[in-house]
Amino acid sequence: MRRVLPMTILFALPSTACGPAGTGGGSVEPAGPGTPEVPVVEPNPLLEPWPGPFGGVPPFAALTDELYEPGLVEAMCRHRAEVDAIKADPEPPTFENTLVALERSGFVLDRVRSLFSLMNATRANDLLQDVQRRITPELTRHYDALLLDEALYARIRSVFDRRDELGLTGEPRALVERYHLDFVRAGAALPAEGKQRLADLNSEISALSVQFSQNLLAETDGFLLLLETEDDLAGLPERVRAEAADTAARRGHEGQWAVTLQNPSWIPFLTFSTRRDLREQVYTAYTHRGDNGNAADNKALVAKIAALRAERAALLGYPHHAAYVLEDNMALTVERVRELLDRLWEPALRNARREADDMRALIGEDGDEFELRAWDWWYYAERIRKARYDLDEDALRPYFPLERVRDGAFEVARKLYGITFHPREDLPGWHPDVRAFEVREADGRVVGVFYTDYHTREGKRSGAFSTALREQSRVDGESLPVIANVCNFPAASPDRPALLSLDDVHTLFHEFGHALHGLLSDRTYPRLTGTSVVRDFVELPSQIMENWAEHPDVLREFARHVETGEPIPDELVDRIQQARTFNEGFATTEYLAASYLDLAWHERTETAEADVTEFERAELERLGLIPEIVSRYRSTYFAHVFSGGYSSGYYSYIWAAVLDADAFEAFREAGLYDPETARKFRENILAAGGTEPPMDLYLRFRGREPAIEPLLVRRGLL
Secondary structure (H helix, E strand, C coil): CCCCCCCCCCCCCCCCCCCCCCCCCCCCCCCCCCCCCCCCCCCCHHHCCCCCCCCCCCCHHHCCHHHHHHHHHHHHHHHHHHHHHHHHCCCCCCHHHHHHHHHHCCHHHHHHHHHHHHHHHHCCCHHHHHHHHHHHHHHHHHHHHHHCCHHHHHHHHHHHHCCCCCCCCHHHHHHHHHHHHHHHHCCCCCCHHHHHHHHHHHHHHHHHHHHHHHHHHHHHHHCCEEECCCCCCCCCCHHHHHHHHHHHHHCCCCCCEEECCCHHHHHHHHHHCCCHHHHHHHHHHHHCCCCCCCCCCCHHHHHHHHHHHHHHHHHCCCCCHHHHHHCCCCCCCHHHHHHHHHHHHHHHHHHHHHHHHHHHHHHHHCCCCCCCCHHHHHHHHHHHHHHHHCCCHHHHHHHCEHHHHHHHHHHHHHHHHCCEEEECCCCCCCCCCCEEEEEECCCCCEEEEEEEEEECCCCCCCCCEEEEEECCECECECECCEEEEEEEECCCECCECCECCHHHHHHHHHHHHHHHHHHCCCCCCHHHCCCCCCHHHHCHHHHHHHHHHCCHHHHHHHCECCCCCCECCHHHHHHHHHCCCCCHHHHHHHHHHHHHHHHHHHCCCCCCCCCHHHHHHHHHHHHCCCCCCCCCCCHHHCHHHHCCCCCCCCCHHHHHHHHHHHHHHHHHHHCCCCHHHHHHHHHHHHCCCCCCCHHHHHHHHHCCCCCCHHHHHHCCCC
16 A cells, blocks of 8 residues: 555545456445446556566556546555455564555556546546546545554554564654554544544545546636737737747637636736736636636635535544644644744735835836736836846747756756766657656666656646656565656747746756656655655755756856857846846745635634635735735635645745755855765755655754755845
8 A cells, every 4th residue: 555645645436346356356345326337448558567668667658548447446456455465464463464565555556546647637638537526536435445444553553562672663663653643644543433424524525626626627728818919919029929829729719819827828928918908807817717606616615625624633633634734744833834934924025015116116107007906017027127137038038948958957967966867769658748768877777767748738737746657666676766747838839949938947947856856766665755755845855956947057057049059148147146036025925825825724623614705815814915916826726735735735835945945055065066965965855755754854964954044045035
C-alpha cells in the first residue's frame, strides 16, 4: 500500500466485485444499485509490467481512454488481495511481513492511478471526466477500507509498540512510525460508527472536489474573447497579436484574434492592451470563474467541502481542519503559520499601497480621471517598470527561447550534481508536445527518466506541476524514478518559436526543482522517498532552483537571443537585477491574502455551510486588502485547497521561501556551484525524502535553523 496519504486521495474506482479467481478474490463488496457495469478488457496494458528500458516506461502508445476504468477496477482488486494476504499471515507481525509487505503492495494500482491522474490533468475529455466523476468516491472508499481496517492496524500497532525491542532504527523505524501515524490520523482508532461516518465524509468530499475541478476547467476553457478590429488590438505587441491569432485559429476563428483565461493569454493581454474596457472584461471573467450562478458555479461546493472538513476534524478529535493538517507539517500549529504571515503582511501591504500610488500618479499624468482598478494593475505596472528600469518584457522574451531555458536548467543541475539529460526520441509520450529524457550520473549510471509537457492547450489543467509516475525505491530491487513536469507555456508556431517571459523562466526552474527532488531520491521505501515529505517542506527543492534562474552568471550562460545566438547584454541583466523587488508589494500581498483565506476556511468549527461570498468578503476586509488587488485565488477557483492537496497548506510556499532564501545564502557564501555545498544539499534535502524530520535535515545541511532576513531582503520588505 504505497504512498497512502489519508484525506488527499486523488482518484477512485467503482465498488465493483472483484473478478473471477486469480484476479484478486472477492473481498470487496459488490456494486450497489446504479453502479455501472465495468467491461473487462483483456489484455490491458495498464496492468502489465511496463516494457522498455530503465525498468520499464509507460507504454503511452498502447494506452487508450477506454482502458482506465477496467484497469483501475482490476488494480484495486489486486491491491485488496495483497492486503488480505498480509492480514491472513499466521506468523506474528514483524517489520518484514507487515510494513515491508505493505510497501510492496499496490504497485499496480499506484501505476494506473498516476497515469489516469496525468491524463485528466493534461488532456481531459468527456470520457475521462465521466470516469473520474464515477470512480473517485469509490477509490476513496477503497483506501478508507484499508486505513480503517482493525486487523491491519493491529499488526502495524504491534510492530510500532515493539520498535525499540525490535531494534528498528533509521529508515525502518521511520517507516513504522509513518505508517502508524497515517493510520491513526485516518481514524483507525475510532469506534465502528465513527469509522463509518469518516468513510462517508471522505467519499463525499472526494466527489465534491472532483466536481469543483471539472467545473473550474469548464469555466476556464469556456471563455473566449474574440478580437476583430485593429482597435480591439490596441497596444498589443506583435508577439502577443500572433499568439492571439494562433489561439483564435485553434478555436475555429481563423483570421481573428482571441484571448482565453489561460495565463499565457490573459496576462499578456492585461499587460499591454490599452483597451481598458476589454481588460475589465477579461479580468472579471478570470476572477469570477466558478462564481457565475451557472451549472459550473462552485460556491455550493466550497461551502459544503469546508463544512464536511470541519465535521471530519471534529470526529478525529481536532478543533478544526487546519489543526489536523498542520499537526503533520513542519509548522505544526496555526499560530506559527499566522505568526509568519503577520510578519510579512504589513510591510507587503505598505509596499503595495505605494505601488498603487505610483499607478494613480501615472493615470493623472495621462490626463485620465478614472479610479485605479484591479484590471489596470498589470498594464500600469508594465509601464512603470519600463520607464523606471528600461525593462520591457517583450524585449526580454527573445532571450528566453523555451529549449534554451530548459537546457539552462539542465546545465545548472549538471554543475551542481553532475547529472546530465539525454533526449530519448524513441520513448513515446502522452501527447505530441511531450519530450522524454534519460538522466545519468557523471559516471554514466542511469538515474531515471524525465518527461516534459510544456505547452498550453484545451483540456489541460491551468498552472504547472510535477508528478511521479514511478517513485524511486529499493524495496524490491532498484526502481528508477519516472518524473514528469507539466507547464502551460505559449506554443510555437511554424513562423514563431516558443518564447518565455521571465515569470515563465522561474516556473520552468521551479518545476524542475521538484523533478530533481524525485530523480535524486536515494532511499529504500516508496512511502518515504522523493517528494514524500511534509507539505511545507516539499517546496524547498523547487523554490531554491528559482534563485539560479535569474542569477547574473546563469543568465549569461543560457539567455541567448533566439535569432542571433548572442548572450543577453550585461546592461539588460543589470536591469533585471535592479527590478527584482519591483511590484513585490503586489505579488506578496495577493499571495498572502490567498493564504489567509485558506486558513480562514479551515479554522471554521461550524459544520453549517457558510455564505461563500460573504465569508470571503469579511476575511479580506479584516485583512485590509486594498480594492485594487484581488486575492491570488478567490474561493471558487482555489483549486489548491478545494480540489488539490494544499488545504490549510497554501502558506507552504512562503514558509518554504524562508527556507530557500536562507539555503541559497549558503551557495552565495561558498560559491554558486560549490561542490561541498551542493553535496550537502543533495544528500540531506534531495536524497533523504521523508526519512527524518525536515528541520533535522535542514540543520544538517545548513548547520543552523533558517533565518527570515534573506527573504525580507529579497522581497524588499525590510
